[in-house]
Amino acid sequence: MSRSDVLVDADWVEAHNGDPGLVLVEVDEDTSAYDKGHIRNAVKIDWKKDLQDPVRRDFVDKEGFAALLSERGISNDDTVVLYGGNNNWFAAYAYWYFKLYGHQNVKLLDGGRKKWELESRELVTEVPKREATSYTAQDQDLSIRAFRDEVVAAIGQENLVDVRSPDEFAGRLLAPAHLPQEQAQRGGHIPTAKNVPWSKAAEEDGTFKSDDALRAVYGDAGVDFSIDTIAYCRIGERSAHTWFVFHELLGQPNVKNYDGSWTEYGSLVGVPIKTGDES
């Protein structure tokens, strides 16, 4: 797996946009961004409405994912290029999610929507019409998804990488600073977790740092690349960004994203929590 297998740049997208077998997908929480303007031919996926079960806290099931992709006109052998706002948080989350259900050819647009916008590249409001397909999803690949019990078991045994901001890690904030602060959970972090905010992996324009720079960022924070890793954040989308770095860019073999993340862990009864800036 090399960087060129999983990342494309804006010039590549402009050169290949419209090619058969290529589907551009914008993934946002706030779909008004797509409605305001998106890359030509891109379809949209709403990370919440489309990817989350409407009742239980879990993902849509295999059949639901297949129905979604079929309806959006995505085939099993299509190359899917994902991009979105928030420095690709939700695009990286969708990337991980597509991999979870076994889609083979997925890539991220490096820099996402932000770099595209800052370079004043074309955005259109025209919504593409794609013929429906008969998509078949695989069973979830649980080698990349962590659940709460294995997170507790990993304390002191595996790398736990908390990719939230230092204030969230320490327990001073319960949500990122662009959101209202919740009170339901206890603040803090999973004991032994290293705090490496997701943003350490990205340049200011939203592109990923070089492999060497990334290894230095995590190595300096005390991450041991010879053992398994679980990444978490608040709801699992920033940590999908970090999962992408570890698993797809750096080629680490055993890396899981804990999508329950702090909103689950911080609400569990009886589990250990550490507050303050230290691991």
Next chain:
Amino acid sequence: MSAAPASTGPASTGPASTGPASTGAASTQAAGPQAVAAGCGAPAGGAAITDAGNQAVVQGRVTKDGSAVGTGYVRLLNGDGEFVAEVPLGEDGGFRFFAAPGTWTLRVLAPGGVRAEQAVAAATGKVVNLEVAV
């Protein structure tokens, strides 16, 4: 980096502030848990908040020659210059952060290599309104 969120002392809004928060009857309260449930995404635009509740709100508008800059991003940097959060500008040039009390730097990124920075002090229960000219 910052004082405890429980601080309720009077806010120093710094020279960047354009005025104290209104808490009048027509105020818009800081969004509650229903807004949080939407996740980590950056909601662009939306009505300006005039009552911070228990939040430390930093919000404002980015303008160029007096007109709204509707495409761009605002990054919130902590006292060490480290990235903390980022939001896209609304069509009216608006942005909003729910910060912790303390001193922050706003960095604006807009097309054409446009950049601007402004320091701001946030405090619990206060809304700081800024206009950032680029």
